[in-house]
Amino acid sequence: MSNRHIATPNDFRAFWMPFTANRQFKQNPRMLVGAKDMHFTASDGRQILDGTAGLWCVNAGHCRPKITEAIAQQAGELDYAPAFQMGHPKAFELANRLVDIAPEGMNHVLFTNSGSESVETALKVALAWHRARGDGSRTRLIGRERGYHGVNFGGISVGGIVANRKMFGTLLTGVDHMPHTHQPARNAFTRGQPEHGGDLASELERIVTLHDASTIAAVIVEPVAGSTGVLIPPKGYLQKLREICTRHGILLIFDEVITGYGRLGAPFAAQYYDVMPDIITTAKGLTNGVIPMGAVFVTSAIHDAFMQGPEHLIEFFHGYTYSGNPIASAAALATLDTYREEGLLTRAAELSPYWEEQLHSLKGCPHVIDIRNTGLIGAIELEPVAGEPTKRAFSAFLRAYEQGLLIRTTGDIIALSPPLIISKEQIDQLFDTLRKVLTQVD
Ligand SMILES: Cc1ncc(COP(=O)(O)O)c(C=O)c1O
Numbered sequence: 001m002s003n004r005h006i007a008t009p010n011d012f013r014a015f016w017m018p019f020t021a022n023r024q025f026k027q028n029p030r031m032l033v034g035a036k037d038m039h040f041t042a043s044d045g046r047q048i049l050d051g052t053a054g055l056w057c058v059n060a061g062h063c064r065p066k067i068t069e070a071i072a073q074q075a076g077e078l079d080y081a082p083a084f085q086m087g088h089p090k091a092f093e094l095a096n097r098l099v100d101i102a103p104e105g106m107n108h109v110l111f112t113n114s115g116s117e118s119v120e121t122a123l124k125v126a127l128a129w130h131r132a133r134g135d136g137s138r139t140r141l142i143g144r145e146r147g148y149h150g151v152n153f154g155g156i157s158v159g160g161i162v163a164n165r166k167m168f169g170t171l172l173t174g175v176d177h178m179p180h181t182h183q184p185a186r187n188a189f190t191r192g193q194p195e196h197g198g199d200l201a202s203e204l205e206r207i208v209t210l211h212d213a214s215t216i217a218a219v220i221v222e223p224v225a226g227s228t229g230v231l232i233p234p235k236g237y238l239q240k241l242r243e244i245c246t247r248h249g250i251l252l253i254f255d256e257v258i259t260g261y262g263r264l265g266a267p268f269a270a271q272y273y274d275v276m277p278d279i280i281t282t283a284k285g286l287t288n289g290v291i292p293m294g295a296v297f298v299t300s301a302i303h304d305a306f307m308q309g310p311e312h313l314i315e316f317f318h319g320y321t322y323s324g325n326p327i328a329s330a331a332a333l334a335t336l337d338t339y340r341e342e343g344l345l346t347r348a349a350e351l352s353p354y355w356e357e358q359l360h361s362l363k364g365c366p367h368v369i370d371i372r373n374t375g376l377i378g379a380i381e382l383e384p385v386a387g388e389p390t391k392r393a394f395s396a397f398l399r400a401y402e403q404g405l406l407i408r409t410t411g412d413i414i415a416l417s418p419p420l421i422i423s424k425e426q427i428d429q430l431f432d433t434l435r436k437v438l439t440q441v442d
Contacts, residue, residue, distance in 0.1 A: 030401055035062035038419055038426055040406065048401065051430050052408040053419045056226060056258045057289030060338045061419040067290055067334040074330035083323040091324030094332050098295055101336070101345065103270045106280060108303040111324040112294035115257035116150025118281035119220070121296045123154045124318055125279060126218035126251045132305045135249075138217040139174055142207060142250075146180035148227035149220060149255050149281075158220050161228060176211065178203045178219075182231045184381065188370040189363055190232075191356050198236030204244045213248035218279075223269035226258035229413030230379030232372055238275040245278075251302075252277040257294070261285030262339060262420050264375030265349025272375070278302060288335040293328035344420045348376035354424055358431045359416070365438040367392060378416040380434070385442070395441045396434075405433045 012026040032048070034041035038061055040048040053059055060067070074090070081088040095109040110125070112118045123141060130138040143149065143158030150156075156165050157172035160180065165171060179200055187194035208216060223238060225231035245252040259269035260282035266272040270280060279302065283294030306315040322328065339345050352375055359378040360371050370381035385391045393409035400407045408415045418430065 037061040037063075038422060046404055049405045049418075049426060049430060049433075051400075051406050051416050051418050053285075053417050054289045055284070055408070056263070056417050057284035059261055059263070059285040059420045060288045060335060060342070060344055061421040064288065064334075064338055066338050067288055067331055070330045070334035071291065071327055074327045078326045081326055083319060083321060083325070088324075088326050088329075090326055090329035090333060094324070094329045094336075095295075097333065097336050098297070101267045102280070102297050103268055103276055105276065105299050106297040107300045108298050110296045110298070110319075111328075112283070112296065113292045113320055113322050113325075113328075114150065114294050115255075115281065115283035116152045116155050117320065118257065118283050118294035118296050119149040119155040119158075119255060120152050121294075121318060122220070122253050122255075122279045122281045123158070123218065125296065125298060125302065125316070126253065128316060128318075129251065129302050129305055130217050132308075135214075137214055138250075140211055140216045141172065141175050142178060142204065142216060142219040143175060144178045144180055144221050144225075146182065146225055146228040146231060147177075147220070147222060147255075148225065149222075150257075174215075176207050178207065178221075180225070180228070180231060181234055181237060182229075183234075184370045187234070187372075189360065190372055191360060192374055193232055194234040194372075197234035198240060200234070201237045201240035201244065204241060208244065208248050208250070213250065216248065216250050218251040218253050219245055220253040220255055222255045222257075223259050223273060223275075224264070224374055224377065226377070226415065226417075227410060229381065229410050230372055230374075230377055230415050232374045233273065238273050242275050242277070251279060253279040253281065255281045257281055257283045258377075258417070259375075262345040262348055263377060263417065265346055265352055267345045286335065287328060287331040288338070290335070291325075291328040291331040292322075293325070293332055295332075342421070347420050351376060351420075351422070351424075351427075355427060358427050362431060362435060362438065365435055367438060367441065376417060376420060376422070380414040380416075382412045382414070384412045392441055396437050399437045399440050400433060403433050403437065405430060405437075407434070 031043035032040045033043050042048055098109050099107055110121055112121050141158050145160035147160040149159045157175045160177050181197045181200050183197050186196040254277040256268050264272040280297040286295055287293045356373050359373050367382040369383050372379050382392050390411055393412040397409045
C-alpha cells in the first residue's frame, strides 16, 4: 500500500502553494469556487468583489461566455497541434490580430505560456539578435531595482526584488541594475505621473559608461512596475531611457505583462506613454487569464535579422511545446473579440478620472502614507508596523476578504487593478470597503 494520503477536499497538505504563506493559509483557507463578471464566489457562498482582476489578468471579467464557448469548441475540434515545424490557423490569425492592436512597427509575435516565459524569450531574442548581426560582445542585460519579471532565472536576474533572488545562487552573470524610481518623500499623493525622478534615467548612462555600450544587449523595465507596489514612471523617464538606448545601440524591452491589454486606457503602455520599445512582453490579459499564454512582440528589424542563411534551417532555437497552443489561441481570439466589442482596451481612459478621485479620497485614512494611480491601477501605501513589515497590509487583505473584497498586497502596499468592466457603483463599493478596513487594522 502506498503511504500517500488520499486527498479529500479538506486535505490541504499536498499542494505547495505558490507565493503563499502556506501554513497560515492552510489553517484558515480562502477558497474560491466560482466566478462571474466582477465577482468570485467563496466556498461559504459569499460574493467577493474582484479588486485585482485575479492577478492583473481577468481584464474582461470572469467566465465570459464568448471565451468559455471558444475554448470548448476548440477543444473538440483541434485539441493540440505540434508547435515545431507544424502550424494551425488560429495561431497565425491571433498573431495578425495582435499586430493590429500593437504599437506601430511591432510586426512579429512569438508565443509563450506565461509572463515569465515571455521575459526569458525576450532576453534570448535580444542576445541572439546582436549575435546574428555580428555584435556578439553585447551580452550584458540591464534591469532595475524593484523590477519584477517573473520567476525564471533570466527574470529574477534582471529583476530587482531581493526575496525573489537571494535564495537562488549567482543567477545570470553580466547583469546590472538601474535604481528604482520610487521617491515618496518628493512624490507622495501624486495623481498620475510623478514630477520628480525623471532624471533617474540618466543612471543608465552611468551604467553604460561603466561597462561600455559595446557589452550591453538590452535594458528591460516594466513601464509601470506592478508587483513591487505600483511604481509609476516619473515624467520624462521612459523617453529618456529610450533616447539613451537608441544612442548606444541597446535594445529596450518593455515588460507589459501587467500593463498590456488595456490596463492603462490604451492597448499597451508603449502607446499610452508614447514611447516605442524594441520588444514588448505580454501574458495575463492576452487570454483574460483563462488559459496560460504569453506573447512577445518584436519589430521587423529584429525579426528580419534572423531570417537569413539556408531556408531549411531553423532560424531561432527557442520555443515551447505549447507555443501558440490551439485552445490558448482560441481563448485569446475570443478575448480580443470581447475587448473590441466592449471597448475594453480604452475603457480605463474613460473611467480613470473617477477611479483617481475615489482612490485619493482615502488620503487621511489611518496608516496611509502615499496613494498613487495610473489608468485603472491604484496603490495605497501604508506605514509599516515597526519591526514587522508587511503585517499591516496583510491584515488589511484578510479583513477586506472577510468583508467581500479581494485586494492584493506587496510589502505594505495595497495594489488595486479591477477588471476593466467595473462600474462606478462597484468602484464606490470597493473604496467604501477599504475605508472601513483601514480603520480596523492595527
Ligand atoms: C511585469 C511582469 N512580468 C512578468 C510576470 C510573470 O508572469 P507569470 O506569473 O505569468 O509568469 C509578471 C507577473 O505578475 C509581471 O507582473
